[in-house]
Amino acid sequence: MINKERITTHFNVIRTVSVIPGIPGINRLAFTDPDWQARAFLIARLESLGMKVREDSFGNVIARLEGKNPNAPAIMVGSHTDSVPMGGHYDGLSGIVAAIEALQSIQEDGIELDCPIEIVLFMCEESSRFGVATLGSQAMRGELTPEFLKERTDKDGNTLYDVLKSRGLSPDLVGSDPYTSPLKAFFELHIEQGSVLEEAGCPLGIVTGISAPTRYKVSIHGTANHSGATPMPLRRDGLCAAAEIILDVEATAKATNHPAVVATVGVIDAVPGVMNVIPGEVTLGIDIRSISAEAKKQVVDHILNNIQHIAQKRDIVIDTYEMSKQTPLPIAPEMLTFMEKVAVDNGYPYMLLPSGAGHDAMNWGDYTKVGMVFIPCKNGISHNPAEHIDLDDIVLGARYLESLLKAASSDSFQW
Structure with a gap:
């Protein structure tokens, strides 16, 4: 069962490392100490679920739990850890917390899924520090090069290449070690960063396309x-x-x-x-x-x-x-049909809507079937210290994510 108290604890722990005295809001800029401390806490949580954790040359964290059939294509689920300067606490982090909670709930119910599950923490999704968004997922797809990393600098003149080196990573390998494992699907839960769901009084959104x-x-x-x-x-x-x-x-x-x-x-x-x-x-x-x-x-x-x-x-x-x-991603009709069926079968209220913001999910559309779930954020405000969610909405979002994982992981389900 999805545990609201556990979700609250995860948010509270990460908030403690994300607040810099004298600076409003959340400050988990990519590869800074707050981002790295949040990453370390999340890695510990993933390991506590019995997942095998590895990192790639860019620092993306990939945690894998084998299923009954370890040779089956895995289902990937995750989001990003970093924030914008003086940002909100739920952007990106909600998707990771919901993924961890969904998998823990499945384990506590004594269910072993047919296929492997991978939870990914994408690094540097926000463009705030280096001017380009979704860098972690692009790195996993082999779309970056060491030369590109040397060209990207932050406001202090630090190159992305040198920042990766300072974290003990391997920027010279970026682009040469893309993710190549077969995937059955990729799911990402995220706050809407707009007011459509809130205005409609709907707690769940199924995304039809990603800008x-x-x-x-x-x-x-x-x-x-x-x-x-x-x-x-x-x-x-x-x-x-x-x-x-x-x-x-x-x-x-x-x-x-x-x-x-x-x-x-x-x-x-x-x-x-x-x-x-x-x-x-x-x-x-x-x-x-x-x-x-x-x-x-x-x-x-x-x-x-x-x-x-x-x-x-x-x-x-x-x-x-x-x-x-970057290329916009229209969600495949068969994924939308699947997500709607899971919502209807489990009695989850939902609506269809596009995403005006870009997300890591859009970089996987040519690799596997991609599904994206939105939960409301108060007054549609994001990238702002006032960013806020109702915890009951993320509980429902995690329940829906759990249902999606169960349904999609079954050997009997094929696209």
């Missing part, structure tokens, strides 16, 4: 000059060019509704950043997302084309660098 980002770094090379002595017609104001780009990003995304695309300029860095100097060098960070790869590409192409028009009009050199381009 994925394309991200650009835009470098605007204006000319810094005296703010009083430089006439308006002679200016090459980098920040004014940036303002045009920002408004164009918003307008382009707003004009694309079917399917919806969202676009955000979340980074603005203007140099020298003083009142009496015309801004010269300006850097923007642009994030463009959709559950439709085609719609997202159309918006990206339109924005990049308009950036060059702005550059020509203002006689300013503007460079664009693609930081990442």
